[in-house]
Amino acid sequence: MSTDPVTHELLHDILKQVSRSFYLTLNVLPVGVRDQMGLSYLFARAADTIADTDLLDRPQRLRYLNQFSSQFAHAEIDWKAIQEIQAALVPHQKDSAESILLQRLADCLKLYEKCSAGDRERIQWLMKVLPEGMKMDLTRxxxxxxxxxxxxxxxxxxxxxxxxxxxxxxxxxxxxxxxxxxxxxxxxxxxxxxxxxxxxxxxxxxxxxxxxxxxxxxxxxxxxxxxxxxxxxxxxxxxxxxxxxxxxxxxxxxxxxxxxxxxxxxxxxxxxxxxxxxxxxxxxxxxxxxxxxxxxxxxxxxxxxxxxxxxxxxxxxxxxxxxxxxxxxxxxxxxxxxxxxxxxxx
CATH class of the missing domain: 1.10.600.10 (Farnesyl Diphosphate Synthase)
Incomplete structure (x- = not known):
């Protein structure tokens, strides 16, 4: 991930807003992997938030979950798809942290774009596999x-x-x-x-x-x-x-x-x-x-x-x-x- 101090501060600002407890836990990790782990946590939590928004019916949640996870399967981010996810889900969030996370999803994805090729590949793999459990919950x-x-x-x-x-x-x-x-x-x-x-x-x-x-x-x-x-x-x-x-x-x-x-x-x-x-x-x-x-x-x-x-x-x-x-x-x-x-x- 970029060592740019602005990039680092932006990520940690989002983490503190979304989960102060996780942010504090993150600090125990060794230097060199903290930012990658923190960003991956935000993506996993965003996917979980989409899957758990029970004010939307299951087919809708599955569609938005697929739409989100597909961002990690292509070279370019579909910003219109991200805006659609935000417009559909932000109004239904009961938890302010979940709402903030979804509102700042574009910031997270821009940080992802600054990751090294190797780190992007590892995050892509995680975001291909991890949502399968959420889909299993929604379908099973x-x-x-x-x-x-x-x-x-x-x-x-x-x-x-x-x-x-x-x-x-x-x-x-x-x-x-x-x-x-x-x-x-x-x-x-x-x-x-x-x-x-x-x-x-x-x-x-x-x-x-x-x-x-x-x-x-x-x-x-x-x-x-x-x-x-x-x-x-x-x-x-x-x-x-x-x-x-x-x-x-x-x-x-x-x-x-x-x-x-x-x-x-x-x-x-x-x-x-x-x-x-x-x-x-x-x-x-x-x-x-x-x-x-x-x-x-x-x-x-x-x-x-x-x-x-x-x-x-x-x-x-x-x-x-x-x-x-x-x-x-x-x-x-x-x-x-x-x-x-x-x-x-x-």
């Missing part, structure tokens, strides 16, 4: 409420979905840091990208089991029907809180799968050069907090209650950040913490 789940509940069919379908919405991010991340960080020169990009995919899938599965009740009441059951059938359950049965004991074996299976993916994510993290402290922290934090989340999901007695939010306390978040930061992302200390979490979840 026809409604917005529990009365129109639909479910994924098989574990393979769930695996495909987690790849689209998060696994591909691990692959993208690996390609980007290997292209810009000299210390990563010895990494096998293909091999580590595959491990990065597992990393992303683990984080997404954590979100799925944590938010199972909320998703059900929004018409989406990500727990495959094939798994539910093994326990004599149907998707609608999960709307009844009293069915949690019957659902528990399936839940434990999904938690176990998430932990297997996160174990691969830990291998990925510890494989990072010791000198890449910022990268290590950026990987350690989400894995350790996912483990803390799964620990709470595993023992929750009201997981099927949509009013309950399984959340890691802020004090634990600060503890994780302090422990890893003060020890400079030390492998021994952090791995001891991870192993402790794994034993509690198992």
């Amino acid at each position: 789940f026809p409604g917005e409420s529990s009365g129109q509940l639909a479910a994924l069919s098989t574990l393979d379908e769930l695996d495909q979905y987690t790849y689209y919405v998060a696994g591909c991010v691990g692959e993208f991340w690996t390609r980007m840091v290997c292209a810009h960080r000299p210390a990563m020169a010895r990494w096998n990009v293909t091999e580590m990208s595959a491990i990065g995919v597992r990393f992303g899938k683990g984080l997404q599965l954590t979100n799925i089991v944590k938010d199972v009740a909320r998703d059900l009441h929004n018409g989406r059951c990500y727990v495959p029907e094939s798994l539910l059938a093994e326990a004599g359950l149907k998707p609608a049965d999960l709307l009844v809180e009293g069915n949690l004991p019957k659902f528990r074996p399936i839940l434990n299976q999904l938690i176990g799968l998430a932990m297997e993916h996160l174990d691969q994510g830990w291998i990925y993290t510890i494989s990072l050069p010791v000198s890449e402290i910022r990268q290590r922290l950026a990987c350690m934090w989400p894995i350790l907090l996912a483990g803390e989340t799964l620990k709470r999901v595993a023992v929750s007695s009201d997981l099927l209650n949509p009013a309950v939010n399984v959340k890691v306390p802020r004090s634990v978040v600060y503890r994780v950040m302090a422990l890893t930061t003060l020890t400079c992302a030390n492998s021994y200390v952090a791995t001891s913490y991870w192993d402790h979490l794994r034993n509690q979840v198992a």
